[in-house]
Amino acid sequence: MATFTPPAADAVRGRLLLAARDEFAAVGLVNARIERIGAAAGSNKAQVFHYFGSKEGLFDALVAQTVDTTLAEVPLDVGDLAEWAGRLHDVAVARPWLPRLLTWHRLERAEASPLPTISERSAELVAAVEHAQRAGVVPRSYRPAVLLGLVVHLAVFWSSTSAEYDALVRAVTPQRRRQVVVDAVGALLGR
Template sequence: MTMPRDADATRARLLVAARDEFAAVGIAGARVDRIASAAVSNKAQIYHYFGSKDGLFDAVFDAMVVETLDDVAIDAADLPEYAGRLHDSYARRPWVQRLATWYRLERGDAHAPIDAVVRSNAGKLQAIEDAQRAGLVSSAFSAVELLGIVIHASALWSGAMPEYTELTDRLGPARRRAVVVASVAAICSAGSLPTAGAGRRAG
């Protein structure tokens, strides 16, 4: 009767151990024996639950996306505060940006899109478009542009180089969050972009 619970517990430990291993050294550098040891398990269990090291990374990444969605639901009517809450989530979970970086470096365009990410993006874009149609969000920027601004602004500090992080650490967490929120608010209230070449001198 306890086997399902034991299996779930083993799988959960493997996901946490794999998350830390992948975040530290990437996909190519990760070792299944280290993951198994950290999870108090064995390599056979990894292959049983996930099929391969790549399959394990996919499971870790999927879990991370779902966790982020559960942790920070989009509020398209208040994108600045949504960016602030995303910032808070990244600050609590530093492995998120590291895993995303390894994904970009080692998977890139050669890997099939992760369904959880595709669905997440589609849902967020729809929410922003609905808010724009309702007049709750400026239409100066497209939904795709606004989503990109929010995503990158919220990760402004967590995705920075260590040398820059040493400088921003002096600001303190409250100030860093305030900068993210204020930046997105300023962009959301800005007018439309100038047309190409508008700043060039005539003649």
């Protein structure tokens, strides 16, 4: 008789995060259903609560993981912020759920306590931009946090436009869209 081997905790947690990503990106936090997430992960509602404590805990863990993963894949390059924005644009295009998830976070969790992981990562990025400004690598035309915010928003510009606006710029090819991001950040930096 075969013995039952339970799945590794990390595998279950990972499947729950993956299923949650699709659910939350599609319908947001408020309309997401734990039962659907559990079923999609081959798990159940009880496991969501075991690993994350609540639907909000799962959402927050997913957002924090997404930011960490993205920044690990596309580390900040203060020596070439324009190209860094281009790489960030590439990630947003390759993962259409990413801008959606972060938009839902901004809309539905604005009143919640800031996520420590994201606060820490943001502070590190701003400090790196400030250091680059002091070293003369990056212009001081904007405060470091403002400059970083502008660069990030330009990077995800194409991924966050409305369907109505997208119809107006449909002729702009994917390669050109990336170049627009790089050029716009370059212009922002006075190049």
